[in-house]
Amino acid sequence: MAREQLAIEEETPQAAAADNNGVAFHDAGASNKSKVTVVGSGNWGSVAAKLIASNALKLPSFHDEVRMWVFEETLSNGEKLSEVINQTNENVKYLPGVKLGKNVVADPDLEHAVRDANMLVFVTPHQFMEGICKRLVGKIKKEAEAISLIKGMEVKMEGPCMISTLISEKLGINCCVLMGANIANEIAEEKFSEATVGYRGNKEIADRWVQLFNHPYFIVSAVQDVEGVELCGTLKNVVAIAAGFVDGLEMGNNTKAAIMRIGLREMKAFSKLLFSSVNDSTFFESCGVADIITTCLGGRNRKCAEAFARHGGKRTFDELEAEMLQGQKLQGVSTAKEVYEVLRHRGWLELFPLFTTVHEICSGRLPPSAIVETVK
Numbered sequence: 365m366a367r368e369q370l371a372i373e374e375e376t377p378q379a380a381a382a383d384n385n386g387v388a389f390h391d392a393g394a395s396n397k398s399k400v401t402v403v404g405s406g407n408w409g410s411v412a413a414k415l416i417a418s419n420a421l422k423l424p425s426f427h428d429e430v431r432m433w434v435f436e437e438t439l440s441n442g443e444k445l446s447e448v449i450n451q452t453n454e455n456v457k458y459l460p461g462v463k464l465g466k467n468v469v470a471d472p473d474l475e476h477a478v479r480d481a482n483m484l485v486f487v488t489p490h491q492f493m494e495g496i497c498k499r500l501v502g503k504i505k506k507e508a509e510a511i512s513l514i515k516g517m518e519v520k521m522e523g524p525c526m527i528s529t530l531i532s533e534k535l536g537i538n539c540c541v542l543m544g545a546n547i548a549n550e551i552a553e554e555k556f557s558e559a560t561v562g563y564r565g566n567k568e569i570a571d572r573w574v575q576l577f578n579h580p581y582f583i584v585s586a587v588q589d590v591e592g593v594e595l596c597g598t599l600k601n602v603v604a605i606a607a608g609f610v611d612g613l614e615m616g617n618n619t620k621a622a623i624m625r626i627g628l629r630e631m632k633a634f635s636k637l638l639f640s641s642v643n644d645s646t647f648f649e650s651c652g653v654a655d656i657i658t659t660c661l662g663g664r665n666r667k668c669a670e671a672f673a674r675h676g677g678k679r680t681f682d683e684l685e686a687e688m689l690q691g692q693k694l695q696g697v698s699t700a701k702e703v704y705e706v707l708r709h710r711g712w713l714e715l716f717p718l719f720t721t722v723h724e725i726c727s728g729r730l731p732p733s734a735i736v737e738t739v740k
């Protein structure tokens with residue numbers, strides 16, 4: 365057994381984290397190993413940490429410890445979430461009942477969590493990323509590599525900005541993406557699924573990310589199309605909202621399949637208008653058609669949109685999110701607004717009736733039934 369593995373068994377991560385005054389954990393003899401930090405600890409963030417932690421123990425080129433930044437919360441019993449994760453090895457709020465792996469160390473101090481990492485995995489709801497990036501400027505290793513598992517975009521005066529671009533530009537580091545048909549709770553149960561890594565130029569870096577995530581129950585492949593992969597992951601949440609409206613109105617499977625097909629067509633057209641480099645083949649990867657299917661069948665965006673339509677649009681998405689998701693965040697409603705802003709600004713609204721209508725329904729300007737009227 366490797367010396368590091370032995371060390372992990374002898375000393376709990378909590379104990380090691382407690383006396384870790386910024387000194388790398390189990391670092392002796394491990395300086396050429398990659399250290400991974402997961403920035404985010406929601407539902408998918410916790411599952412990503414579990415996957416990575418299991419591989420880090422097996423692969424000699426990765427440091428055993430996987431640090432996970434936790435946005436600190438006080439639980440209803442008064443305990444701190446990060447402390448409970450380190451005591452129980454479970455994220456009791458966002459992934460209850462699942463052991464993360466004893467080499468996952470929850471760290472509520474963002475700067476401390478990233479300080480020694482050469483591989484940074486970003487996985488928070490997209491609306492928090494601008495603030496997180498600001499806090500990380502000058503705090504990470506210069507040679508660090510990043511990957512974003514975040515679905516969403518920022519819309520600025522000068523146009524849309526993908527989250528991987530935000531990370532690259534703010535932090536001055538390369539950033540790949542990982543997207544796919546990946547409902548976190550199913551992967552937590554180790555049910556088979558696939559994912560797609562999108563990379564820009566350096567295949568070696570992409571292969572390193574594939575190595576870190578790939579598992580017998582989580583098959584990862586890489587394509588050289590960051591924008592295509594990221595836009596698939598982002599835009600499918602808008603289609604899932606439309607699918608939820610169809611479910612809430614009890615319109616049946618044929619209608620839902622039509623919405624999925626029209627949605628996929630708009631995803632492809634929108635992505636290619638924004639980035640001419642986007643490949644058609646990307647839409648046939650896990651991040652494309654497979655993610656559309658799983659998100660429109662399961663997933664929180666579909667679920668909340670179904671409830672919205674059942675209530676005839678009389679309850680807001682904010683209320684439904686708070687009531688139905690227990691702290692998890694909806695992405696589709698804000699992404700629909702962001703996409704709408706891009707379409708309006710560029711004069712493309714009429715080219716994208718499904719995307720446009722989803723936002724108009726979410727903002728109360730049209731009834732849920734408009735979802736099928738406008739795409740005919």
Ligand SMILES: NC(=O)c1ccc[n+]([C@@H]2O[C@H](COP(=O)([O-])OP(=O)(O)OC[C@H]3O[C@@H](n4cnc5c(N)ncnc54)[C@H](O)[C@@H]3O)[C@@H](O)[C@H]2O)c1
Pocket residue numbers: 404405406407408409410434435436437458487488489490492513514515516546547548549691692693694695
């Ligand atoms: N859950 C899934 O099945 C799934 C699958 C694939 C991709 N994703 C994507 O992963 C990303 C993260 O989603 P998730 O499911 O891990 O999160 P989540 O929605 O389950 O949890 C929300 C997270 O946001 C944190 N948070 C709350 N306020 C914050 C603040 N002010 N600053 C920073 N963090 C704050 C919470 O502590 C929590 O960790 C999203 O972009 C999502 O679209 C999710």
